[in-house]
Amino acid sequence: MTRTLIAAAMALLLAAGRAAAEPRVVSQGPTPGGWQYVLHSQAAGRDFRVQVSQPDLPFWRPRAAAIYVLDGDSRFRPVSEAARGLAREHRMTPAYVVAIGYPPGTDVQARRLNDLVHPQAAWNGRPIGGGGAAFEQFVVDELRPFIARRYRLDAGRSVLVGHSVGGLFAATVMARQTLAFGGYLVASPSLQFDPDLAARLTSVDGGGRRVFIAVGGEEGPMVALAERLAATLGGAGASFDVRQQTFAGESHMSVQGPMLAPGLTFLLPPKGR
Numbered sequence: 001m002t003r004t005l006i007a008a009a010m011a012l013l014l015a016a017g018r019a020a021a022e023p024r025v026v027s028q029g030p031t032p033g034g035w036q037y038v039l040h041s042q043a044a045g046r047d048f049r050v051q052v053s054q055p056d057l058p059f060w061r062p063r064a065a066a067i068y069v070l071d072g073d074s075r076f077r078p079v080s081e082a083a084r085g086l087a088r089e090h091r092m093t094p095a096y097v098v099a100i101g102y103p104p105g106t107d108v109q110a111r112r113l114n115d116l117v118h119p120q121a122a123w124n125g126r127p128i129g130g131g132g133a134a135f136e137q138f139v140v141d142e143l144r145p146f147i148a149r150r151y152r153l154d155a156g157r158s159v160l161v162g163h164s165v166g167g168l169f170a171a172t173v174m175a176r177q178t179l180a181f182g183g184y185l186v187a188s189p190s191l192q193f194d195p196d197l198a199a200r201l202t203s204v205d206g207g208g209r210r211v212f213i214a215v216g217g218e219e220g221p222m223v224a225l226a227e228r229l230a231a232t233l234g235g236a237g238a239s240f241d242v243r244q245q246t247f248a249g250e251s252h253m254s255v256q257g258p259m260l261a262p263g264l265t266f267l268l269p270p271k272g273r
Contacts (some may be wrong), residue, residue, distance in 0.1 A: 017058050022149075023048075023142045033080050038103050043137035045116070049073065049101045049141065050152070053080035055087055055094035065095035065157035065268050066147065068139065068181070070116065070166035072099025073108060075256070079161065083259040091265045093157065098147055100139065116165040118172050121193040129193060136173055143173070149234050153226045156182055159267045163187040163256055168194060171229070174211070182266040183210040187259050190251055193224045198232045206233070206240035212260035213242065216250035 016024045023039035026047055030036070034053035041048060051072055051139045055064045067083060076099035086092035102108050113123065118132030139160075147153065162170035167189030173199060174184050191197060211233055215226035223246060234242030243266050247258050 002115045002226060005214035009134060011106075021142065022146055029128060033077055034097075039143070041134075041138040041142055041147045044131070047103050048102050048143075049103045049175070050147075051076045051097075051099045051101070052147070053083075054151070055096060056084065057094055057152075063152045065093050065159070066153050067095050067097045068144075068158065068160050069099045070160070070162040070169060071101065071112060071164075074227075075099055075161075075163075076101070078257065079260065083164065083264060086261060086264055090270055091261075093154075093268045093270050095157075095264075096147075096151055096267055098143070099141065107263040113135070113167060116162070116169040117190075117193050118140070118169075119194055123193070132169060135169075136176070140173070140177055144180075157268060159183040159185060159264075160187075161185040161187075161263075164252065165190045165193070168197070171197060171201070174206075175204055176211065178204050178206060181209075182249065183212075185212045185214070185259070185263045185267060186226075186229070187214040187263075188216065188219060188222055188255060189226060189229065190222075191229065192221075198229050201229075204239070206238070208239065208241055210241045210243070212259075212263040213244040214255060214263060215246050216252055216255035217246050217248040218251045219255070223250070227262075253261060 021042050023041050026040050028037045031051055034051055037050045038129040039050055040046050069079050083095050083097055089096045102111055113128040114131040115135035117129030121128055121131045158181050160170045167186045169185050170186050171189050207270045213224050213226050213230045230242050230244030233240045247255050
């Protein structure tokens with residue numbers, strides 16, 4: 001029995017060590033609008049490209065919020081520009097933008113359909129998903145501590161931003177590790193790949209966390225899915241602070257621009273508001 005207990009304790013210690021391990025820096029250097037790292041994740045066993053933009057911090061503000069953005073290869077610049085502009089207008093607290101993507105040469109669509117969907121599913125007649133748990137471990141257990149050790153973050157003010165399967169991933173993290181982020185921007189979530197997710201969220205204690213759910217008015221059945229998710233999270237006795245907006249005339253792709261200002265200002269208002 002003693003040997004069994006010791007073996008179990010050692011296994012737990014080894015697991016904790018893996019979860020807390022810092023990703024290996026493959027390369028780093030300046031990138032337009034900020035700084036870029038290529039990091040090797042022990043959890044996923046692969047490299048990721050992470051781009052970071054710094055806010056314009058006044059001298060009296062030692063720390064800033066953090067916006068973690070999925071599909072970072074295409075979303076780094078627009079989210080960074082929106083965050084800086086909204087902060088200058090005092091509509092949003094200053095925030096670092098941490099955009100998570102893939103190194104050049106990666107088949108981005110194939111990788112994101114694996115990494116951003118937790119269950120195995122089918123899309124256009126081919127299998128996708130199954131890599132969400134490993135990618136979640138990279139984001140939550142490896143990347144966040146890595147960024148926190150290098151930048152002056154306000155630990156209580158971090159948000160996760162995802163669109164499409166990224167929106168599904170953000171909602172899944174919200175269900176599995178609610179406390180990992182202080183708020184969530186869930187845009188056009190591909191809930192069809194995990195139909196039971198909304199039901200699982202009904203038993204989650206959100207602790208008052210803010211959630212902004214966006215969808216384009218021209219997205220067909222996805223509109224009802226997003227609105228139903230908002231109703232589930234923000235219904236009677238809800239523990240989340242939910243705001244939902246359907247953007248008239250916007251499609252699945254075009255909604256990504258209009259959603260930023262209302263979403264980020266709701267999730268990261270200036271302190272005191």
